[in-house]
Amino acid sequence: MPPQSLTARVGRWVWTCRAGFEPHLYEELAWAGAQPRPLGEALVESEGQQGLAPAFARLGFQVLASTSEEALEPLATLVADVVAALRPGSPLVLQAFTPDTPRGNALAPQAEALREAVRARLPAGRLLEDSERAREAGAQIVCLCVAPGLTVVGAVLAREALSLAAGGRQRMRRAGESPSRAAMKLEEALHGLAFEPGRGDVCVDLGAAPGGWTQRLVARGARVIAVDPARLMPELASNARVRHVQESAFAFAPEEPVDWLFCDMAWRPLEVAQLLAKWGRRGWASHLVANIKLPMKDKNPILLRVRHTLTTDGGWKGLTVRQLYHDRDEVTVTAHRV
Template sequence: MPARTLAARPGRWLWTCRAGFEAHLFEELEWAGAEPRLLGEALVESDAVSGPPPAFARAGYQVAATLTATNPEAIADAAARAVLALPGRTPWAVQAFTPDTPRGNALAPVAEALESAVSARLPAERRIEDAQRAREAGALLVSLCVAPDEVTVVGAVHAREAVSLAAGGRRRMRRAGDAPSRAAMKLEEALDGLAFEPGRGDVCVDLGAAPGGWTQRLVSRGAKVVAVDPARLMPELTGNPRVKHVQESAFAYAPDEPADWLFCDMAWRPLEVAQLLAKWGRRGWAQHLVANIKLPMKDKNPILLRVRHTLGQEGGWEGLTVRQLYHDRDEVTVTAHKMK
């Protein structure tokens, strides 16, 4: 790790990640031939990546400028000039963030003030206040990364191509009072990135459902859920007419008819879970997939390669995404679908 945060090079890409996972992200980028460089905690730089984004990247932006001024007004002026110099006449949504580290988090008030100052310096007719609206409008997401050691990076990405719409990929959520665990937030974040979500009347299968965090959130959306787990569900789910609890192993279960959605958050060996999900894909038992794959081992990328191969080549799942979300820890979230 560099002793001080390094300046990102314009034209390259700045990637953010979970602190402690820099080596995994670096390795992914190295395997992709993108010549990565570690800038500091939770920050990695590389050339552009062809194909799917790295699994361990929370967000990625093409670097427009790195600013090293210390005066807040001078930084805001320089950042606004960098935004105005971006090619084209595309509107922008401006977001500021800090690396997700103790040193970075201490700079949150600075980042918030910079976002307001830069936005005020940009023409109102080209500003979009919301990242989701920026995606709908085909606009740019402009990032202001306020890093330790007086390094500020201005970057941009087309909102429709962004790894995450959240600033720096930090999709914060309040933990619902009735949610049994962090699992509910993981599911909400995973669904947040999909073009559409399970809704009223959809049939969902939740493998390894107990105690019911994912089942609870799906039912709240109006879906019908087959919860598969030998263990008990939370009491409020056992009497819910939209929940059918099948008390058997997820590896032994076979549905009576295909489901709209397959969900899985099992604390089990990753390759065995991937093989189970591949079986559902081959047999056409579900149309859409959202699963969490645990990665407790030190060498994670070789396992992820095998998981991707198992799901895509052996299971026939398409549109496969593999990402470590903000609420993931030693795990990644997978989404995919089957063509009708």
């Protein structure tokens, strides 16, 4: 990593990531031939490519300007001039964020002050306040990344963005009754899908105990077959919409195909991928959401094999592989059968 943040090159792309995962993102981009360059903590720059969606990136945007200027007024004027030239008349979502690091997070007040100063300089009619509507509105997301010694201005079409959250940090609230952080991982994964399980859907939750994912699925009205030799929380074990099958996920087979397959097992990644591939190959589920734990080393080679196993061996379509905000040494995969 460079000792100080490097200036981003206009026209290239900047990717945000979890702190400590810059080498894995760099390697992934290098494998794609995107000529990566580390900019600083949690930031990697590269060439842009059609359809490039790195697993270890939270958000990517094309650089419009990059400066070491720190004074608010000239910086806000510079940013506003750059933003004003973006597709005149098209709606914009204005987001300011920092790298997700201790040094970066300390700059959050400056990032918010910049956002407000730029916002005051732009026509109110162009700004879309609800980022969740950005894709359907055909909006561009304007990214103001405030890093130590560096501010990068960029943009990405909402329909092509890896995330609609500022900096790709999709924070989910932890419900008071949730048994673990696992519930937030599932909420974030479902948040990124076009639709999610609901009333009447049948879901299988492999490795369900103590019940974090099962609980959130039941709250949506789904019926859940929770598979795990260990016990569930008492309130789930007695819930009429939950059937607890106390056996290994590797031994379980559904009596008939289900709507959704969920899996968050702390198990070896290639063996989990083979299990999920079996479900796809046999047509046991229509949709997949799973968390894959990663080894300390060789993360990208493992992910390459996981992708091959799920798509080539399992027949899963539309595969996405992302390290979400609530993921740690793991990635979340989603896919469907048809």
